[in-house]
Amino acid sequence: MLTWLIVLPVLVAVFGAVRLLRRRRAGHAFRWLLAMNVVLLGGALAVLGTALSGPAHASAQAAAGGATNGAALIGAAVAVAGASIGAAIAVAYTGAAALAALSERPEMFGRAMVIVGLAEGIAVYGLVVAILLIGKA
Secondary structure, eight states: OHHHHHHHHHHHHHHHHHHHHHOOOHHHHHHHHHHHHHHHHHHHHHHHHHHHTOOHHHHHHHHHHTOOOHHHHHHHHHHHHHHHHHHHHHHHHHHHHHHHHHHHOGGGHHHHHHHHHHHHHHHHHHHHHHHHHHHHO
16 A cells, blocks of 8 residues: 555656656646646645555554654654755745856955855755754654
């Protein structure tokens, strides 16, 4: 069952990508891309729900045996993934703005790189949160 929860969204994404490539109209491409993202999000939430709703006695035995807490590890993964996606979006916008500013005034290189570096710091914060969560597990 868990295998199908992982494989099905991937198959839908591949089918959607093939369909996108066959049609080359921008409006349809955007709608299909949005639909694929919704399907993949649903699949990811289903996998997360399945992972978190494991049998209660198994998690009690794992806690007694000294094994790591699965919820803390999933939380660490979500922290790193969310921070990385946020940093990527921030660097994309600030990098584009920095290049535009540098094309007009090259002496602003230092300021532009500091702002882009601050955007990259978001990913570091996510990594720190993940390390703290793994340490608590």
